[in-house]
Amino acid sequence: MSSDVVNTKRAKANAAGPYGKVGQALNELDDRLGVAKGGRTFMDKIFPDHWSFMLGEIVLYSFVVLLVTGVFLTLYYIPSTALVTYHGSYLPLDGQRVTEAFASSVNLSFAVRAGLLMRQMHHWACDIFIGAMVVHMARIFFTGAFRKPRELNWTIGTTLLILAIVNGFLGYSLPDDLVSGTGIRIAFSIVLSIPFVGSYLGFFVFGGNFPGATVIPRFYILHVLIVPALILGLVGAHLFLLVRQKHTQFPGKGRTEKNVVGTPMFPVFMAKTTGFLLMVSGVIALLGAFAQINPIWQFGPYEASRISYAVQPDWYMGFLDGALRIWPSWSFHSFGHTIPFEVFIPAVVLPGIIFNIAYAWPAIERHFTKDNEMHNLLDRPSNRPKRTAAGVAVLALLSTLFIASSTDVMANFFHLPLTEVLWGMRILVILSPFVAYPITWKICKEVQAVKGGGKRKTTNVVTRTAEGEYVATAAPVYVDDAHSELEATPVPRFIIEEPDEQDESGVRTAER
Ligand code: HEM
Incomplete structure (x- = not known):
């Protein structure tokens, strides 16, 4: 249709007034932007519905809360290791020499209106963000949603998980309290442990020997700008691919590899997901208001000679902390070099292996199954016993490593010597995947x-x-x-007898 005909039609329609004033204004806007057609297609996108598809949304919405609360914190936090004498409203610290980073974080908690709420919401949002991401990844893994054509989104997702863990670590290093300073010192030792390049790399990243004065300002820029920008860009790519490739769906009546059954983006999905955004934010706000997290004033400022007891890092660093604690103290000394295997293996090699297996998993599975088909229908975990057992074995290994991050607390609680607890955890960590694999495999077979x-x-x-x-x-x-x-056990709303029709609850089927 020529543009003259379109313009004449629209002018007539506008004159007749079927669009009203708002409609006319939008038509005028679309004449200039030309996005209505693409927007319509987007609004008509079909989203299949299943509770486990909400896990990705929890990740997304906790990230939104992270960004909003994070911006608030930047207005008051000072990324400096210059020493000042604290004279704020928290009297037990009065007169102490602390860094500006620590003083400003304590002031944020006690002297800034809603500051503590924002700090706690930010911290809770981070823990939920990474937690939901791990559970989201598990759902993708156990249902085989990573198979062709979604391998790229799996790769982007794994990168997002690494970036999120790194950014979480950078963030809780910023207040320069006793816990975060200890964490930074461990990070410095981990970098130093890398054979041959470790000391150069450590001095490069930290701008000299630990602790130095540059680490906090550097971590700050990485934490508030560089890593979030990378995460934001990758989340955009992740969601773009999701819309482009369309969502997978669980098998059921009317659902095939070639269609997608669910509710349209507008109004059904949008209404639900907006409600979900408000719920996720509400839960984080309640946690921030009522559940204390990271009370840095109780830990006190970082001093290299002091160490805290019964203080664990954030949960997502637990597996690394546990691995470091239980690894035997083996190191290599020769040719004038020392390679501290007791740090390098648990803190560099182990996570390296785990994340590389994660990246390679779609290819590994394709290699063994010789399955190069497109998959839009999801697997039931019990129908894939080997994959499910492998996933549970890795989770068992990571969980026991996580438990090992509290060896000091366990020794105290059970009145046992620390070495006995260490040995107990070593045995448990080694056994856990070998016990988890056959049990899970057998359960899958039984279910089948x-x-x-x-x-x-x-x-x-x-x-x-x-x-x-x-x-x-x-x-x-x-x-x-x-x-x-x-x-x-069908969910009646979902079942479409006649493809390409809409039922009374708004569920539709679309060709892929
Ligand atoms: C910032 C982190 C992340 C955000 C915001 C995010 C968000 C989402 C959302 C909203 C969906 C659609 C709903 C759903 O299926 O749950 C999704 C799907 C997907 N995600 Fe993520 N995700 C993140 C991290 C990850 C990770 C760590 C992985 C795995 C390594 C992953 C792999 C996938 C895949 C393969 C899909 C497509 C699933 C399908 O079509 O069934 N994502 N993501």
Whole structure:
């Protein structure tokens, strides 16, 4: 249609007034921007619905809270290691020589209106952000959502997880309290442990020997600018790919590899997701208001000669802390060089192996299964016993390493010598993946067997009659096709008998 015809049509429609004033203004705007057509397509995007798809949204919305509260904190925090005498409203610290970074963080907590709430919300949002990301990653892994064509999004996701952990560490290093200073010292030792280049790298990153005066300003720029910008860019790419490739869906009636069944972006998904944004922010605000986190005034300022007891790093650093604690003190001395394996292996090699396996997993699986098909329908974890068992084994290893990060507390609590606790944790950490793998594999096989190898199985359902009598009746549980359980317990809203039609609850089916 020529632009003259379109203009004449629109002018007539405007004259007749079917759009109203707002509609006319929007038409005028679209004449200039030309985004209505693309916007319509976007608004019509179909989102399949499942509770586990909300995990990615929790990650996204806690990131929004992180950005908003983080901007507030930058208005008051001073990234400087210059020494000042503290004379703020927290009297136990009065007269102490502390860094400006520490003093400004304590002032943020006690002297700035809503400052403590913002600090605590920021910290909680970070813990939830990374926690939800790990659970989101687990759902992608166990359902096989990383398979072709979504390998690139899996890679972006793994990078996001690493960046988030790094940024969390940088953030809790900033207040320069006893816990964060200890963490920075550990980080410096980890960099130093890298064979041959460690000392050069350490001096380069820290601008000289530990602690130096540049580390806090450098960490600050990385924490508030560089890493968040990288995360923001990668989140954009992640969501772009998600919309472009369309979401996976769980198998069920009417759902195929070639369609996507769910609710449209506007109004259904948008209304739900906006509600979810408010809920996630609300929960973080409640935690920030009522659950104390990182009370730096109790830890006190960092002093190299002091060390804290019973203070763990944030949870996502726990596995590293645990690995460092339990690794035997082996080191290599020769040719005038020392390689401290007791630091290098647990803190560099181990996370290196874990994250490289994560990056390579889609390729590893493709190599063994020879499956190069496109997958839009998700797996049930029990239908993939080896993958599920491997995932649980890694989670078991990481969880026992996490527990090992509290060896001092356990020794005190159980009145045991620290070395015994260390040995106990070493054995547990080694055993955990080897125990978790076969147990999970067996459970998956059992679940598959329960499905009955193609036969309809029954179970007894006990019902109580109006007279109070209990009656046992046989009811079908599974029909064994690949997705039997979903068919046995359908969510009626989702089921579309006629493709490309919309049911009364707004659920639609679209071709991929
Ligand atoms: C800043 C971090 C992240 C954000 C904000 C984020 C956000 C999201 C959202 C909102 C979705 C759609 C809803 C859902 O499926 O849950 C999604 C899907 C996806 N995410 Fe993430 N995610 C992040 C990190 C990760 C990580 C760590 C991985 C895995 C290594 C990952 C892999 C994927 C994949 C493969 C999909 C497509 C899933 C499908 O279509 O079923 N993401 N992400």
